Amino acid sequence: MHNIRQRAAIIATFCGARPGRDLAYAALAQDFGTALGRRGCGLVYGAGGVGMMRAVAEAALAQGANVTGVVPHDLHERERSQKAPGQIFLVRTMHERKALMYRLSSAFAVLPGGFGTLDELMEVATWNQLGMHRKRVVLLNAKGYFDSLLGFLDRVAQDGFLTPEERDLICATGDVEEALDLLTAETPQAAVAVTVPAAAARPAHDEIRAVPDSRLLTR
Ligand SMILES: C/C(=C\CNc1ncnc2c1ncn2[C@@H]1O[C@H](COP(=O)(O)O)[C@@H](O)[C@H]1O)CO
Numbered sequence: 001m002h003n004i005r006q007r008a009a010i011i012a013t014f015c016g017a018r019p020g021r022d023l024a025y026a027a028l029a030q031d032f033g034t035a036l037g038r039r040g041c042g043l044v045y046g047a048g049g050v051g052m053m054r055a056v057a058e059a060a061l062a063q064g065a066n067v068t069g070v071v072p073h074d075l076h077e078r079e080r081s082q083k084a085p086g087q088i089f090l091v092r093t094m095h096e097r098k099a100l101m102y103r104l105s106s107a108f109a110v111l112p113g114g115f116g117t118l119d120e121l122m123e124v125a126t127w128n129q130l131g132m133h134r135k136r137v138v139l140l141n142a143k144g145y146f147d148s149l150l151g152f153l154d155r156v157a158q159d160g161f162l163t164p165e166e167r168d169l170i171c172a173t174g175d176v177e178e179a180l181d182l183l184t185a186e187t188p189q190a191a192v193a194v195t196v197p198a199a200a201a202r203p204a205h206d207e208i209r210a211v212p213d214s215r216l217l218t219r
Contacts, residue, residue, distance in 0.1 A: 008184075009184040010107075012109070014111070015029060015110070017048045017053060019052060029053075029056045032140060032176050034063055042066040046071060049085065057086055102133060110138070139170065150172055
């Protein structure tokens with residue numbers, strides 16, 4: 001068991017726009033969305049109505065979770081036919097999208113995916129490193145998908161490009177419930193060397209209305 005206090009959390013989940021070749025990945029996405037919803041957590045995601053993203057969002061919604069997607073206008077137009085689940089926020093750019101996803105969330109789950117997922121993973125870890133937010137980052141390592149990445153991160157630390165504490169800003173588990181224990185824990189697991197006090201004092205998730213140029217898509 002884990003000696004960490006549970007609280008309602010809003011978990012941004014980064015994962016593939018594709019389902020992957022192995023059915024185990026979509027099953028993981030579904031299990032994670034279901035477990036997240038059962039714990040009373042909210043979900044923030046990339047508002048893709050496809051692949052792993054759709055599987056997480058639909059499973060969370062089925063448990064009554066509050067599901068929020070954030071997507072740039074043009075990407076939404078392109079994917080309009082896929083009808084992404086949940087409440088959808090439209091923003092102007094990919095950068096605004098990521099910033100809003102990070103602000104709305106209290107922690108980050110990363111499931112198997114491609115460039116988009118890896119970009120989001122590295123950015124939220126970097127923001128922790130720089131003290132721009134202090135939010136846990138947990139990889140759902142199904143079928144050893146992230147093993148080589150985790151090994152590479154160890155190498156990065158060994159070679160002096162990350163401190164051991166910074167390396168530990170990204171943790172991993174293959175177990176959905178353990179991941180949620182970590183994601184809903186009260187404080188980030190690793191202190192970082194460089195912190196910005198104003199950012200640390202910010203509430204875990206900002207009010208949506210505080211973000212300019214985004215609008216709620218009503219259906
Ligand atoms: C690449 C394909 C479709 C792109 N459609 C997307 N719709 C919504 N969100 C997306 C999309 N592509 C990337 N994202 C964001 O990145 C992550 C998924 O990217 P990945 O490269 O598939 O890992 C996801 O978390 C979104 O926030 C055609 O399949």
